[in-house]
Amino acid sequence: MTFISAFNVLGPEMIGPSSSHTAGACSIALLAQQMADSPVKDVEFVLYNSFAQTYKGHGTDLALLGGVMGFSTDDKRIPKAFSIAEERGISYRFIEAAQDPDIHPNTVDIHITCQSGRSYSVRGESLGGGKMRISRINHIDVDFSGEYSTLIIIHYDRPGVLAHITGCLSEKNVNIAFMKLFRETKGDIAYSIIEFDGTLPDDAEDQISLNPNVQDVIFIPIQRRI
Structure with a gap:
């Protein structure tokens, strides 16, 4: 269960109503928009x-569309x-999915195509009080909140990759709060999610990318403070 304080019940600064x-x-x-490598060209929202x-x-439709255009909750x-x-x-579409008791009540799948041609999908769950979590990227189940600065590193599940990543961050004096690795199959594609305090030095992403097993490095600055 996620802890929600009295301040969370009141909610963040926002354009309402919920x-x-x-x-x-x-x-x-x-947060899904911050993973894009160029402006969003097409987006599909699947609502559960x-x-x-x-x-x-x-106003969930307005809020979702605003979010993928870079609008914060109080915009x-x-x-x-x-x-x-x-x-x-x-271009945008909203699709009402069939009811599914195994999925959190406030869940959305966001399928994004960027102007560069890159496509990806993100599943998010709204937990109440303005809190949320990301539970899937593409076909990999993940778990992070956006309440810390976050690195998403897509890489092959090979020995030494995590040591390389943590070594790069240690050299840059990045203080890691949480680090989790998610994968479907041993030796295949994995997602390392690193949540940390503060900002990321400019050259840290490039240094992490030097490992040949690293496919992509995405930095998402801290999204909000409730």
């Missing part, structure tokens, strides 16, 4: 359970997200 259906949704989409039932009335442009997306030439 901390879970609006602010949490915006935070999920904003409560999200699918109430997204129009609670006054969120109510105009549809028209702004059209101005930017972004």
Whole structure:
């Protein structure tokens, strides 16, 4: 269970009406957008359970679309997200998935195609009080909150890769708060998720990428403070 304080119940600074259906949704989409290598060209939102039932009335659709355009939870442009997306030439779709009791009530799958042609997907869950977690990237189950600065390192599951990553961060005086490795099959593609305090030195990503088993390094700065 995720701890939620009285301040979380009140919710973050946001364009309402709901901390879970609006602010949490915006935070999920904003984090997904921060993984893009170029502006978003096309996006599909697959909504589950409560999200699918109430997204129009609670402004979840506006919040999600605003998030993938880089809007934070308190951005006054969120109510105009549809028209702004059209101005930017972004195509978007909202799909209501069948009810699934095995999935968190407030879950969305975001499928993004960038102007560069890169495509990826992110699954997020809005936990209440503006809190959220990312539970899947592409086909790999992961788990992180966006409440710390985060490195997502996609690499082959080979001996020595984690030692290389942690060695690079140690040299740069990066203080790791949490580090988790996620994979489907031994020796195949793995995702190392590293949450840490502060910022990332400019050349740290390049240094990590020098290992031939590292495919991609994505840095997501701390997203919000509730």
